[in-house]
Amino acid sequence: MISRLVSRCRPGDRESGQASMVTVAMFMMLFSVITVGFTYVMISASRQAVNDSLQSSAKAAAESGVEDAKRLIVYCYNHRNNDGTYTNPQDANLCKHIIGKRADQLEGTDCDDILGAVDSSPQKVNFGLEGVKNEHRVKVGNGSAGKNSSNEYYQCLKIATRTDNYEGIVSNLGKSTVIPLRLVDGKGNPATQITEIKIQWHRNVDGADGDGVANLNNNTKGTGLPPVGVWKNNSYNRPAVLRVERVGAKKGGFSINDLVASDTAVTLRPSTGGSKSVIMNNYHPLYNDRPNSQYPNDVPIIETQCNSGGGTGNNYACTMSATDFLDAKKNDYYLRLSAIYKDSHFSIRAYSGGKILYFDGVQPLVDVTGSSSDSFSRIQARLKPSFDKNADSTNWWPEYVIDTNGKVCKDIEVQYDEGEDRCPH
Numbered sequence: 001m002i003s004r005l006v007s008r009c010r011p012g013d014r015e016s017g018q019a020s021m022v023t024v025a026m027f028m029m030l031f032s033v034i035t036v037g038f039t040y041v042m043i044s045a046s047r048q049a050v051n052d053s054l055q056s057s058a059k060a061a062a063e064s065g066v067e068d069a070k071r072l073i074v075y076c077y078n079h080r081n082n083d084g085t086y087t088n089p090q091d092a093n094l095c096k097h098i099i100g101k102r103a104d105q106l107e108g109t110d111c112d113d114i115l116g117a118v119d120s121s122p123q124k125v126n127f128g129l130e131g132v133k134n135e136h137r138v139k140v141g142n143g144s145a146g147k148n149s150s151n152e153y154y155q156c157l158k159i160a161t162r163t164d165n166y167e168g169i170v171s172n173l174g175k176s177t178v179i180p181l182r183l184v185d186g187k188g189n190p191a192t193q194i195t196e197i198k199i200q201w202h203r204n205v206d207g208a209d210g211d212g213v214a215n216l217n218n219n220t221k222g223t224g225l226p227p228v229g230v231w232k233n234n235s236y237n238r239p240a241v242l243r244v245e246r247v248g249a250k251k252g253g254f255s256i257n258d259l260v261a262s263d264t265a266v267t268l269r270p271s272t273g274g275s276k277s278v279i280m281n282n283y284h285p286l287y288n289d290r291p292n293s294q295y296p297n298d299v300p301i302i303e304t305q306c307n308s309g310g311g312t313g314n315n316y317a318c319t320m321s322a323t324d325f326l327d328a329k330k331n332d333y334y335l336r337l338s339a340i341y342k343d344s345h346f347s348i349r350a351y352s353g354g355k356i357l358y359f360d361g362v363q364p365l366v367d368v369t370g371s372s373s374d375s376f377s378r379i380q381a382r383l384k385p386s387f388d389k390n391a392d393s394t395n396w397w398p399e400y401v402i403d404t405n406g407k408v409c410k411d412i413e414v415q416y417d418e419g420e421d422r423c424p425h
Helices: 011-078 089-095 103-108 113-119 256-262
Strands: 135-139 152-163 166-170 177-180 196-203 241-250 264-271 301-305 316-322 331-340 344-352 355-372 375-382
Touching: 011 089, 011 135, 011 152, 011 355, 011 375, 089 113, 103 152, 103 355, 113 135, 113 152, 166 177, 166 331, 166 355, 196 241, 241 256, 241 316, 264 316, 301 316, 316 344, 331 344
Parallel strands: 264 301
Antiparallel strands: 135 152, 152 355, 166 344, 177 331, 196 316, 196 344, 241 264, 241 331, 344 355, 355 375
16 A cells, blocks of 8 residues: 655645745845945944044144244244345245235235245245145144154145234223234335224124124113123123224334323224214323313213124124324324123224225234145134234233232322322332
């Protein structure tokens, strides 16, 4: 008898196997998608980290270019004769690309003018600039023993020593900002007269580059100076109150009496009303002449019209123009700005008969591009006014009437005789 083994497969079993295969296939596809997605995220994160690192390195290279530009500017100013010429022809060939350019002319300046002149100058070694063969760019050492492991360079270095404005930040912590009004016309000739000084402050930009968008309320009027808590109300963003002082120093030498005679100051109080121009000569303090009536003409607090909001044409919230005639042929003029209530960004422009004047050597502008591998970073930097040996500091203009590192003994006694000195020091 022959036995037969018959394999019986029910339809339900076949369907169950097919479902299992489909499930496994779907799981494998899902797992592949997750794996690919995770890999993509990791690669993107890694690429972003590399890009951020390269961008940071490129910016650091550009900042190195700014530091080298400072040294070049100092060198050229310190080796320049009083008449603007140079004794050494090689210095003249180098410094003609560094001193005397206007900021509004930089875009038309060749990228290789300065570094090309440095490469051909015997002072290259003294500057410590290591160029690249047949290329006008400078290596930046960024590792041990100055190894350039990140391929950092800076290139396209441009310098303008003449700017059509002066920009800065004035603090409200008792430290003023002094701006030398050393000006030239569009052709580089020293200004003989100044007919307008335009002061703008409170930059309508958020973050470190500005003071936030200005927001004044309708009651911000008058010349009074309210308590700090009232002015700095969180519901508003009122601009700082600005104190502006101007003094003229006679060319060739001056005395304290000369400074006293030329000194004038006003306090500009932001308001939704008020003026946009002032004649500062109306606010000469009388000092010893009339100690009980220092300002006989007007109170030296000027209600200044300021606007809320930002946008096109409203970069700064407040604008005030001093429209005095200043004889720049006989005097060197200086402005001193002080802020009340809060810090403030500001901009100063000067005009002669409606034509813009340029600050000469006061706040040089440096434009440079840094690179790291295939990443580039271009920056523009304004430099402090301390490069010209003839324009040095304003230490002769003290911050306060009395300034000491120790104690001050003040003993006031009202009587008919001269009294006696009771201060032990």
